[in-house]
Amino acid sequence: MNENPVVVADSLRKVYRVRGRIGRSGRNAGLTAVDGVSLTLSEGESLGVIGESGSGKTTLALMIIGLQTPSAGRVEVCGNERGRKRQRGKRHVWGREVQIVFQDPYSSLDPRQRVNSAIEEVLKLHFELSAGERRKRTATILEQVGLDQGRGGQRPAALSGGERQRAAIARAIAVEPRILILDEAVSALDVSIQAQILNLLADLRKSTGMAYLFLSHDLSVVRYITDRIIVMHNGRIVEEGTTDQVLSAPQQTYTQVLLACVPRRGWKPQRVRQLTEAS
Amino acid sequence: MSAVLEIADLRVSLPVDGQYREALHGVSLTVAAGEAVAVVGESGSGKSMMARAVIRVLPNGSRVGGAVRFKDEDVYQMNGRRLSAFRSTGIAMIFQDPRAHINPVRSIGDFLTEVLITKQGVKPVDARRKVLRLLREVDVSRPEDRLHQYPHELSGGLLQRVMIAAALAIEPKVILADEPTTALDVTTQSELMCILDERRQADDLALLLITHDLDLSAAVCDRTAVMYAGRIMEEGSSRSLHDQPRHPYTAALAASRPQIANNGRRLSVIQGQPLSAIEAPLGCPFVPRCKYAIAACRASEPLPKVIDGGLSACIRTNDIRAQLRSEGQPA
Numbered sequence: 001m002n003e004n005p006v007v008v009a010d011s012l013r014k015v016y017r018v019r020g021r022i023g024r025s026g027r028n029a030g031l032t033a034v035d036g037v038s039l040t041l042s043e044g045e046s047l048g049v050i051g052e053s054g055s056g057k058t059t060l061a062l063m064i065i066g067l068q069t070p071s072a073g074r075v076e077v078c079g080n081e082r083g084r085k086r087q088r089g090k091r092h093v094w095g096r097e098v099q100i101v102f103q104d105p106y107s108s109l110d111p112r113q114r115v116n117s118a119i120e121e122v123l124k125l126h127f128e129l130s131a132g133e134r135r136k137r138t139a140t141i142l143e144q145v146g147l148d149q150g151r152g153g154q155r156p157a158a159l160s161g162g163e164r165q166r167a168a169i170a171r172a173i174a175v176e177p178r179i180l181i182l183d184e185a186v187s188a189l190d191v192s193i194q195a196q197i198l199n200l201l202a203d204l205r206k207s208t209g210m211a212y213l214f215l216s217h218d219l220s221v222v223r224y225i226t227d228r229i230i231v232m233h234n235g236r237i238v239e240e241g242t243t244d245q246v247l248s249a250p251q252q253t254y255t256q257v258l259l260a261c262v263p264r265r266g267w268k269p270q271r272v273r274q275l276t277e278a279s
Numbered sequence: 280m281s282a283v284l285e286i287a288d289l290r291v292s293l294p295v296d297g298q299y300r301e302a303l304h305g306v307s308l309t310v311a312a313g314e315a316v317a318v319v320g321e322s323g324s325g326k327s328m329m330a331r332a333v334i335r336v337l338p339n340g341s342r343v344g345g346a347v348r349f350k351d352e353d354v355y356q357m358n359g360r361r362l363s364a365f366r367s368t369g370i371a372m373i374f375q376d377p378r379a380h381i382n383p384v385r386s387i388g389d390f391l392t393e394v395l396i397t398k399q400g401v402k403p404v405d406a407r408r409k410v411l412r413l414l415r416e417v418d419v420s421r422p423e424d425r426l427h428q429y430p431h432e433l434s435g436g437l438l439q440r441v442m443i444a445a446a447l448a449i450e451p452k453v454i455l456a457d458e459p460t461t462a463l464d465v466t467t468q469s470e471l472m473c474i475l476d477e478r479r480q481a482d483d484l485a486l487l488l489i490t491h492d493l494d495l496s497a498a499v500c501d502r503t504a505v506m507y508a509g510r511i512m513e514e515g516s517s518r519s520l521h522d523q524p525r526h527p528y529t530a531a532l533a534a535s536r537p538q539i540a541n542n543g544r545r546l547s548v549i550q551g552q553p554l555s556a557i558e559a560p561l562g563c564p565f566v567p568r569c570k571y572a573i574a575a576c577r578a579s580e581p582l583p584k585v586i587d588g589g590l591s592a593c594i595r596t597n598d599i600r601a602q603l604r605s606e607g608q609p610a
Contacts, residue, residue, distance in 0.1 A: 052464040053435075160552050161322070190321040191491060192549040192568075195535035199546055217464060224537035224546065247539065261469035262539050263494035265521060269472035271418070 005076075006097075006178050006211050007041035007064055012073035014059050014235075033059040035235035036073070041179065046205060046212040048226035048243065050219060050258070056235040057215045061181050064213065065098050066091070078178060096126055099172035103184035105164035109156045115142075115167045116152040122174040137174075144207075145170040146200060162193035166200070173204065181213045186221060198224055219262050223247055231255050282309035283350060283485045284333070284370075284453050290344035291325075291332050293557075299342060300557045302328050304509040306345075307583075310453065315479055315486040317496030317517065319532075320506035323555030326489045329506070330457045333487075334372060335362060350452070367398035371446035375458035377438040381430050388426030391445050399449065413444040417474050436467040443471060447478055454479070457489045472499050493533055497521055505529045508564035509556025515589025523604055525591035528565050530603040547606065563593070571599050 015030040034056040041047050049057045062068040064075055066082060075082045078097050083090070102108040109118065119138045123129055129137065142152050145166045156164050165185065172180060182201070186194045202225065205212060216222050222229060222243065229246045231239040231254065239252040250256045257275045291303040303325045310316045320326040331337055333347050335354050347354040349369055357365060374380045381390055391413075392406040401409070407426070414422035417440040430438060439459065446454055456475065460468035476499055479486045490496055496503045497517040504514040505528060513526035524530040534547045551568045560566065562577040569576070575594060583590040586597070596603075 052466065162552055190553055191493075191532055192321060192535050193552060195537075195546040195548045198537065199548055202545070219465075220537040220539045223539055257466060259539070261465040263468075263492060263498050264539050265494065265497065267494065267498045269469045269476060269498060271470050271473050272466045273418075 004043040005040045006043050006078055007039070007213070008076040009037060009039045009060075009064060010074050010076075012037045012060065012063055012075065013071050014056075014063060014068060015071045032235055034063070034070075037232070037235070037237055038073075039230060039237075039240075041211050041213055043178070044205070044209045044211055045228065046214060046226045048222040048229040049213065049215045049232060050217065050222055050229060051232035052217060052258075054234075055232040057232050058183055059235075060232070061100065061183050061213060061215055065100050065181055066094055092126075096175050097177055098179045098181065099175060099177040100181040100183060101165070101168050101172050101185045103187050105161075105168040106156060108168055109164065109171070111156055114153055114155055115147070115159070115170070118167070118171050119152075119174050122171055126175045141170050141174055144173070144204070146196075160193075161189055162196060165189060165193075165197055169197075169200070169204075173208065173210070176208065177210060179211045179213065181215070183215045184217070185214075187216065187218060194221070201225060219247065219259060220264075231258070281311065282348075283312050284310045284487065285348040285351075286329070286333065286345075287348065288345035289329065289332055289347060290342075291328060291337060292342040292344075293338060294340050295557060302341075302509055302556050303332065304556050304559075306506070306509070306511055308504055308511065308514070310485040310487050312452065312485050313479065313483040314502070315476070315488065315500040317488045317490060317500035317503040318506055319490055319493055319496050319503055321491060321532075321553040323508070323553050323558075324506040325509035325556055326506050327457055328509075330372070330455050330487070330489055333455060334366060334370060363398070367394050368449055369451055370453045370455060371449055371451040373439075373442050373446050373454065373456040373459045375461050377435070377442045378430060381438065381442070383430050385429075386426065387428050387430070387433070387441055390430075391426070391441070391448060394445075394449055410444065410448060413447050414441070416447075416478075417441075417444050418470065419444070436463050436471075439463060439467070439471060440474075443474060447482075450482070451484070453485045453487065455487050455489075458491070459488075460495075461491070468495075475499070493520065493529075493536065505532070508554045508559040510564070510592065511583060511590070512565065512593070513589065513591050514583070515587075519587070519589060523587070523600075524606070525586050525589055525596050525600070525603070526593045527569050527571050527595075527599065527603060530606040531568075531570075534606045571595055571602070 012034055013036055014034040015032050018031050037060055051057050063070050116138055119141055120134045123134045123137055139149060142149060147166045151163055186197050189197060214226050226243050229243050230237050233254050239246060239255045250259055257272060260275050286306055286308045289303055289306045292299040292301050306329055318326045343355060349365055391410040395401040395406040396403055411422050419425055419440050460471055478484060488500055500517050503517040503520050504511045507528050513529045520529055521533055531549045535549055537546060549568050554564055562579060563581050566572045566576050581592045581594045583592045
């Protein structure tokens with residue numbers, strides 16, 4: 001593995017302002033979604049971020065891609081620190097470096113834009129290409145993600161769930177980013193389609209050398225696609241290590257409980273209270 | 280053991296562009312008291328349509344053939360009063376998205392006690408006491424406070440616990456759970472499945488669990504039926520589906536799911552995408568994606584045959600059984 005870091009996050013913290021009260025106490029306390037998270041993503045590495053809903057993994061991803069501003073801490077992407085203020089010129093550069101694929105391609109793709117045109121638009125923004133060259137590049141990208149050329153002329157509604165997710169991946173990799181963030185990117189797919197997309201993601205990483213930040217609640221999927229894992233709980237990192245270490249010999253109680261709840265052969269459902277008492 | 284719920288050659292047709300098309304294509308399944316049966320399938324397999332057909336809530340204009348019997352009484356022959364009694368005391372349903380199936384402007388307490396008071400004639404104080412006991416049983420914290428809260432104030436996991444309490448409150452004979460834990464975290468899933476399992480054994484409930492997760496079905500259910508394109512492809516003991524699949528679709532489904540235990544092995548993939556019954560070709564609907572398909576598979580539709588204590592709707596099961604067995608095994 002290359003040790004050259006492409007993302008460095010240092011003590012990231014995000015407090016959302018909340019109207020009204022939270023719970024029974026605290027006025028205007030705000031909701032701390034991410035609380036002092038530091039991580040390094042190396043070039044070509046696949047880093048999994050696991051945690052339950054509300055653990056802060058999506059907020060973390062949004063801060064790295066620049067859709068949320070950290071309340072404290074800093075993010076460095078490809079050696080450049082992300083400033084606090086909006087910087088128009090720089091956004092363009094960041095767009096080349098980091099891209100994201102969301103869980104639901106239906107709400108992240110423009111329903112009125114054909115797949116070809118979504119990809120060509122990205123190419124137009126970032127590269128100096130003639131219309132003919134753009135068309136050719138688009139065809140190559142569609143082939144890379146395993147979409148038939150004919151499907152490129154369709155709008156998202158005409159595509160199946162798997163095809164839509166391929167289209168979302170195609171749009172994201174069109175700028176040849178160095179980092180691809182995948183936020184629950186395979187969670188909503190049927191089992192047989194999920195396998196196809198997971199294999200596609202594994203192949204793409206091999207052929208392009210992109211680094212993945214793979215956010216998921218599904219430990220089996222994370223095991224398949226990542227080299228290293230961060231376990232998040234209540235906005236903090238509770239455990240990290242290589243995928244093998246964390247999933248074969250988890251050190252922290254929280255990770256152990258999480259792992260014990262994954263259905264597998266010979267598994268029986270248990271009450272979490274019993275699990276925490278046992279460990 | 281006699282069946283509490285019997286689905287016999289159930290066919291449902293829906294009007295699509297002015298023409299009737301079959302969404303369920305002859306499904307048969309039984310669930311006995313105290314038994315847990317899973318129905319596993321991908322989108323379009325008809326598993327949710329089957330659940331809706333069981334409680335007789337199908338889209339307007341659907342045509343139904345075959346029968347659904349609850350304690351030997353055909354649900355489709357019931358008059359309004361019988362049907363209402365069946366739904367309020369015989370069977371309870373738990374849905375994937377509790378928020379979509381609970382009245383947002385009524386309090387949790389109203390929701391939980393409504394059926395008890397209006398349909399079962401329970402006194403309000405007794406209904407309240409019973410509901411509180413059930414909330415405690417499904418591990419809801421501060422149950423007294425919850426009765427006065429509204430659905431939007433509760434998290435998804437908590438609301439699903441409330442739904443389970445509501446299902447248990449009517450003391451049904453059958454619980455129909457359609458992807459009850461799919462939207463929830465694994466820890467909550469484990470806990471809720473455990474609660475359902477305990478109640479099933481304690482109260483001799485019949486559980487029909489609809490899920491996309493073969494591992495979950497194996498953990499909770501004695502028997503599993505695998506659906507594809509509106510029909511049952513295989514049915515057998517949940518264990519046998521993993522270790523000794525009878526149908527190529529089951530074997531492929533099991534092999535395409537990443538396992539927490541092993542790593543490195545490339546996932547084997549089923550080409551193409553799942554079909555619904557409406558799109559299915561003549562003959563076996565799995566043919567376009569099946570690596571074992573031969574000409575005879577296209578010729579006529581295979582009927583479920585008894586093989587090794589289970590059912591398989593594949594004409595090649597006996598020829599390819601050994602290959603199927605090795606498919607699901609970790610490399």
